[in-house]
Amino acid sequence: MSLASDINKLIKERLSLYEDAEGKGPDFYFDRSSYHPMGDGKYLQAICELHRTKQLSSQNFNAKVSQVLPRLSSTVITVPGNAGVCWGLGWSWRELPEDEPFLITSAIVTKGLISASKINNQNNELSSLTERGVVGLNDWFLSLNVQVDDQIHLPVYSPSITEPIFNTAACALSVLKLANDEGYETVDLKVINDCLNWIYAKRIDGLGWTYSKHNMTVDLLHQCYILNSCADVLGCGVIERETVELLGQFSFSDNYLDAVRVLEHSRVAFQEDALTIYRKIPGWEIEILNKPARLWSLGELLSVISRLVIDGRHSKFWQQLGRALSIRLISVFEACNEETKFPRHSMHAIHGLSCFLGSIKLS
Numbered sequence: 001m002s003l004a005s006d007i008n009k010l011i012k013e014r015l016s017l018y019e020d021a022e023g024k025g026p027d028f029y030f031d032r033s034s035y036h037p038m039g040d041g042k043y044l045q046a047i048c049e050l051h052r053t054k055q056l057s058s059q060n061f062n063a064k065v066s067q068v069l070p071r072l073s074s075t076v077i078t079v080p081g082n083a084g085v086c087w088g089l090g091w092s093w094r095e096l097p098e099d100e101p102f103l104i105t106s107a108i109v110t111k112g113l114i115s116a117s118k119i120n121n122q123n124n125e126l127s128s129l130t131e132r133g134v135v136g137l138n139d140w141f142l143s144l145n146v147q148v149d150d151q152i153h154l155p156v157y158s159p160s161i162t163e164p165i166f167n168t169a170a171c172a173l174s175v176l177k178l179a180n181d182e183g184y185e186t187v188d189l190k191v192i193n194d195c196l197n198w199i200y201a202k203r204i205d206g207l208g209w210t211y212s213k214h215n216m217t218v219d220l221l222h223q224c225y226i227l228n229s230c231a232d233v234l235g236c237g238v239i240e241r242e243t244v245e246l247l248g249q250f251s252f253s254d255n256y257l258d259a260v261r262v263l264e265h266s267r268v269a270f271q272e273d274a275l276t277i278y279r280k281i282p283g284w285e286i287e288i289l290n291k292p293a294r295l296w297s298l299g300e301l302l303s304v305i306s307r308l309v310i311d312g313r314h315s316k317f318w319q320q321l322g323r324a325l326s327i328r329l330i331s332v333f334e335a336c337n338e339e340t341k342f343p344r345h346s347m348h349a350i351h352g353l354s355c356f357l358g359s360i361k362l363s
Contacts, residue, residue: 236307
């Protein structure tokens with residue numbers, strides 16, 4: 001079979017398993033089977049890609065959306081002073097309450113809902129939930145924010161973690177841009193562009209975007225969140241060079257690594273049993289953590305690569321890279337890696353594979 005057939009077969013199998021489980025499963029941070037709204041957000045994005053590229057009929061698409069809506073509707077979280085709705089993890093993390101909303105979860109879910117509404121604007125339940133999600137995200141931006149520069153305010157990570165995290169803020173801004181493009185009432189597009197440009201400018205050459213102003217970790221998943229968000233708002237032209245640099249940062253032999261960390265002090269003395277790699281860039285010393293990339297990191301990377309297959313200047317390069325990464329993801333699922341049982345992780349991967357399958361069809 002061709003690679004496209006292999007990808008299509010895996011997507012169908014994994015979507016079916018996900019649907020049978022009703023979006024429930026364990027998580028890296030929570031080992032009991034639970035429902036994960038973020039998994040459904042990525043699930044919606046995946047089936048929207050499949051429908052967009054004629055891999056999924058309208059009838060099947062609508063049936064799948066109808067299965068998701070009751071789950072998302074029953075897990076909405078309201079925040080004082082916010083007229084819309086948000087979503088959280090569905091379980092306690094870092095001693096935060098189970099009903100703590102998170103900006104990244106709310107952004108991923110709302111993006112899935114907007115994308116689905118573009119395809120089916122006749123579903124009243126979908127339209128209503130999408131509207132409430134957009135209002136929730138917009139009100140979060142307006143009320144749960146911190147000033148980071150003159151005229152620049154960024155939304156915080158959660159009501160209890162009141163720090164702007166670059167990747168989550170970027171995702172929220174890109175979803176507000178998408179909502180505005182679709183006719184929803186949001187903050188002014190200039191504000192969205194100014195904030196995204198501010199985040200874009202925080203990139204450190206040779207390194208990438210740190211997690212936040214106070215957390216100097218740079219990980220693959222969150223780099224890809226920012227790259228996709230910048231492409232959504234500022235265009236693909238601003239991410240191609242950065243993505244090439246990202247590959248040099250996180251690829252190692254035939255594998256990808258998950259994270260690097262900026263050292264506050266000079267490295268410790270070399271140890272014979274140490275597997276950590278160090279390198280320097282101008283002004284910084286970097287510790288490359290010996291940790292393979294997670295499934296959701298590879299899935300989000302594939303979604304970045306897929307858009308560059310279509311809109312990048314070097315389509316053949318990106319297509320070859322996407323093929324190799326797709327084969328790697330297929331092998332992870334075939335090996336029944338523990339991560340494949342995590343709804344959030346697996347749906348990131350399936351969304352990435354759906355994007356690449358679409359890029360093959362479109363190119």
